[in-house]
Amino acid sequence: MLFRPLRIPVVIAAIALAFSGFAAxxxxxxxxxxxxxxxxxxxxxxxxxxxGYLKSQPREPQxxxxxxxxxxxxxKVNEAIQVFxxxxxxxxxxxxxxxxxxxxxxxxxxxxxxxSALELAIHTHPSYATAHENLGDIYAQLASRAYDRALQLDKxxxxxxxxxxxxxxxxxAQKASPGxxxxxxxxxxxxxxxxxxPAxxxxxPEPAKIDSAKPxxxxPEPxxxxxxxPEPxxxxxxxxxxxxPxxxxVAPAAAKAGGNDKxxxxxxIESWARAWSAKDVKAYLAAYSPDFETPAGEPRDxxxxxxxxxxxxxxxxxxxxxxxxxxVEGDTATAVFRQSYRSDSFKATSTKxxxxxxxxxxxxxxxxxVGG
Numbered sequence: 001m002l003f004r005p006l007r008i009p010v011v012i013a014a015i016a017l018a019f020s021g022f023a024a025x026x027x028x029x030x031x032x033x034x035x036x037x038x039x040x041x042x043x044x045x046x047x048x049x050x051x052g053y054l055k056s057q058p059r060e061p062q063x064x065x066x067x068x069x070x071x072x073x074x075x076k077v078n079e080a081i082q083v084f085x086x087x088x089x090x091x092x093x094x095x096x097x098x099x100x101x102x103x104x105x106x107x108x109x110x111x112x113x114x115x116s117a118l119e120l121a122i123h124t125h126p127s128y129a130t131a132h133e134n135l136g137d138i139y140a141q142l143a144s145r146a147y148d149r150a151l152q153l154d155k156x157x158x159x160x161x162x163x164x165x166x167x168x169x170x171x172x173a174q175k176a177s178p179g180x181x182x183x184x185x186x187x188x189x190x191x192x193x194x195x196x197x198p199a200x201x202x203x204x205p206e207p208a209k210i211d212s213a214k215p216x217x218x219x220p221e222p223x224x225x226x227x228x229x230p231e232p233x234x235x236x237x238x239x240x241x242x243x244x245p246x247x248x249x250v251a252p253a254a255a256k257a258g259g260n261d262k263x264x265x266x267x268x269i270e271s272w273a274r275a276w277s278a279k280d281v282k283a284y285l286a287a288y289s290p291d292f293e294t295p296a297g298e299p300r301d302x303x304x305x306x307x308x309x310x311x312x313x314x315x316x317x318x319x320x321x322x323x324x325x326x327x328v329e330g331d332t333a334t335a336v337f338r339q340s341y342r343s344d345s346f347k348a349t350s351t352k353x354x355x356x357x358x359x360x361x362x363x364x365x366x367x368x369x370v371g372g
Contacts, residue, residue, distance in 0.1 A: 031063055043070055059306045061091050077104050089295040092370035093341060093348030095121035095128045102134055114138050124350050261328040265356050268363040269335055273319045281308050289357050289364035314343035331358040
């Protein structure tokens with residue numbers, strides 16, 4: 001089966017600009033030296049420098065991204081997947097880690113996972129051209145497999161023969177064209193040289209078109225959809241059956257409670273978003289349950305510190321939500337919504353899923369992840 005690697009984008013400069021506040025307090029010399037060694041092809045030495053840098057800045061995205069690229073070039077695919085997965089969990093607003101996960105999954109022949117990762121990248125940044133192009137490649141690879149299978153089942157299928165030849169010719173033509181589709185190694189090694197230009201390179205991931213969906217006006221909708229109370233009128237008939245005093249009131253009461261629970265869950269999430277927008281760190285952190293599952297299982301105090309930095313660093317933050325669904329089962333609820341984040345220096349839109357738990361009569365966040 002013909003396979004052409006997907007491109008890994010040159011994004012170190014973009015991440016450095018978007019998260020310059022992270023690196024400001026870090027031993028930047030180690031990171032610069034790691035990038036220099038990477039550019040020279042000294043992968044192991046660069047990796048050692050990055051690891052040293054990340055000991056003092058374990059959550060800093062630029063260093064983690066560089067480590068992911070180094071592991072990718074060293075063919076340590078599983079370790080690279082772990083690094084980029086962690087970045088998608090901690091910084092879901094960045095499309096590049098999703099794209100690179102797709103590259104790694106595709107290298108393993110897992111095109112379904114690669115497709116899902118690219119779709120998340122595009123959800124985050126609809127104008128991210130690299131992800132769109134790579135997604136086209138994935139569909140072409142899937143088509144190639146399907147046509148090949150069709151020919152195995154029916155060798156005389158002329159239409160499948162023509163289509164398979166066209167797909168393979170497309171890849172051959174691009175592969176033969178120098179510079180048309182540079183492989184991941186060449187693009188990655190070019191990144192350190194572009195780490196200090198003006199603001200030209202960040203234009204690719206710049207989410208200028210993210211607001212085209214305009215989710216903000218829909219902000220009040222969660223509280224309208226969640227409390228749906230179509231059944232309170234059933235309560236009266238239930239009480240009218242004296243022969244069954246026990247079970248009769250239970251069903252209406254449960255239905256009413258379910259509606260009220262959905263409303264409470266929706267309001268808890270809206271309060272969390274309002275606290276985030278107001279840069280109220282105390283109220284924001286209070287929205288998380290004591291047993292909140294931190295990303296990658298990191299210590300709670302480290303997670304609190306990093307979240308506090310991410311809230312306090314921007315001059316302004318605006319978070320708008322558009323609820324898609326709320327499901328309640330006992331003391332657990334699952335909410336799926338579109339989140340639009342905007343600060344004075346960054347904008348992003350993504351689908352988010354929160355698992356909520358009832359603690360002392362309050363709905364608190366137990367798990368937070370990007371995606372439905």
